[in-house]
Amino acid sequence: MSRHGAIRASDADRDQIVDRLHRAATEGRIASDELEHRVSIALKAKTYSELEATVTDLPGPRSRPRAGLERRRSVGGWAVSTVRTNPLLLVLVIPVLALTLAAVVTITVLWGVFVLLTMIFGGGRHHGTPPWIHAARGGVGPMGGPLGPWGQVGPRANRRWGQ
Numbered sequence: 180m181s182r183h184g185a186i187r188a189s190d191a192d193r194d195q196i197v198d199r200l201h202r203a204a205t206e207g208r209i210a211s212d213e214l215e216h217r218v219s220i221a222l223k224a225k226t227y228s229e230l231e232a233t234v235t236d237l238p239g240p241r242s243r244p245r246a247g248l249e250r251r252r253s254v255g256g257w258a259v260s261t262v263r264t265n266p267l268l269l270v271l272v273i274p275v276l277a278l279t280l281a282a283v284v285t286i287t288v289l290w291g292v293f294v295l296l297t298m299i300f301g302g303g304r305h306h307g308t309p310p311w312i313h314a315a316r317g318g319v320g321p322m323g324g325p326l327g328p329w330g331q332v333g334p335r336a337n338r339r340w341g342q
Contacts (some may be wrong), residue, residue, distance in 0.1 A: 184227050184228030184231065185224060185226055185227075185228065186226060186227055187225055187226055187227075188224060188225065188226060188227050188229075188230050191220055192227070192230060193221055193224065193230065196221045196224075196230050196233060196234055197218055197221055197222065199234055199237065199292045200214055200218055200221065200233065200234065200237075201214070201218075202218050205236045207342075208237060209237075217234075219234045220232075220233050234341075
């Protein structure tokens with residue numbers, strides 16, 4: 180606790196010091212009778228200086244390295260340090276990845292344009308006619324009768340348009 184000594188301590192601060200004393204006892208740094216004496220002083224302490232007096236001869240609390248709290252870098256800083264440690268990246272890996280990404284983007288855009296144009300202008304010249312008419316154009320109709328030049332079935336099948 181590195182706070183001002185004359186400021187009053189809270190219950191949470193007292194509990195931290197008691198926990199620290201218990202850890203010191205389990206590590207063998209203080210005896211059990213000394214632990215009881217120091218815990219009673221810590222629980223009666225009103226200021227930070229009184230609390231600090233109970234643990235001054237003990238090592239400070241160990242600071243555990245927390246995940247994610249180490250020195251944070253920006254993405255640019257990370258990239259520069261990575262390239263500095265691996266200069267081959269500049270010559271080989273980065274250009275290959277850039278060309279691959281450019282090719283994927285180009286192919287995707289061209290495919291999208293192709294699909295869009297196909298949807299707008301149509302994929303063929305015969306929309307809405309059944310497949311058997313395309314297959315048998317000018318041949319035998321679906322019921323065995325003749326088909327006209329435009330796929331008509333029936334008595335007008337052999338007449339030309341407009342006749």
